[in-house]
Amino acid sequence: MSAPAPAPTAPTPEALGYRIPSLAYRILVAALRLILSFVVFVALPVAVLAYVHSRGVAIPISIAAVTTWGVLLLVLTAARYILKPTVAYGPLSIAVSGVFFAYLYYLVLLSPYRFVIPGGSASVAAGYSEFLEILMIVPAVEILAGILTTVEDAVHPGERLPFDYPA
């Protein structure tokens, strides 16, 4: 009688050449990134809008809308980062870019920005739709990248992990 062969065990991530940070670590990093993103996407625009509004000039978009879109983007971005090692990463990438694209499209619809200079002697219409339309290339490209990642995760689960989290 020969000894039974040992049961096969799945190779560890380290053995496969990558190391995924712990969930707590990813949440911590996502939270830190959230702070910076909050400043860029919410606090700064809201501060500018509030300043302009306080000077008696009509603002092109409501502060509530900026806050809503910004918070939505931040939450999705944080979730994407936390779930990057999972198959949810691709769909979340598509969702983030889709929301960003929709946000930009919403802003395009508000162009041109019309306002009256305090005192009422001059009115200004400033168009910015062309710039935003070019900027929409960014989320469009990101959506394509998200689709590719989703396909990759479906066909070869975990194949990208050694490159996303090299040991």
Added chain:
Amino acid sequence: MTALLVPVYRQPPAIYRAARALRRFGIIVLVLLILYAGSVGYSAYEAAHATVESRTLTGVLVANGNLDIGGSFTLSNPGIYPIAGLELAVRLANDTGVHLGTVTVGPDTVDGGGTGLFLISISLPIAASSAAESLLFVDQYIEVNAWANVTYAYLFPLSVALSETRSWGAPFEGFHATVGTPTLVNGTIVAPVTLFWANHASFTEQGAISFVIDSASGAQCGSGGFSMDVPPGSVYDQTQGVDLSSTCSPAGGELLASLTVEGSTTTFPPEPIP
């Protein structure tokens, strides 16, 4: 043996590389656009604080029956991006809202760091009962409506509409011609003719005013002329005797004055003689 199980990829899979390339491309585009937007914002801030360096009306004169207003303004662009497709339209209306004329400028471009000089010229006909006639004789407020279209930094179209009133000083404010009581001087009937006005315009009036005195029936009783050199803010008040025809009475008639400046003549509205 374990080492044989490790799927070591020297090169990421093609689909991974494609996704990564797209993300990198997106990031590069985003960074470039953020840098561009930042530079546009800074440049626009600079331009907004020093766009119009001077704005002057350099010449106003009456010629060919028109009140010609000429001037210029200098547009400096201290920003780094061009102000392109600059078009300006200015409509003038008198204080009763009657349209006087329109000035257009452009389209033109002021390069970044450059300065553009734009000439303005408007010719307002001042024939009797014309909309602009009152500009000669009555101080008033002129309604100025201006529209400007530009494209800043290639991608940002900007439209500005201005509406304001500007005070207008009439060059012949209160113009008044009077014919005094005729007297007999050395066998000739002489009537004193007085011209009075105040020059509220910004230019010196130089030229001559000739006049004809007609009777109520239209017969010419006499004629004469004044020379003038009236600085801005001055009052013109001159009287001279005019020989009248012995068979003609100016009472009930009118005085017709004509202004001659640089060879061109403009007829003033008739002044009734009591």
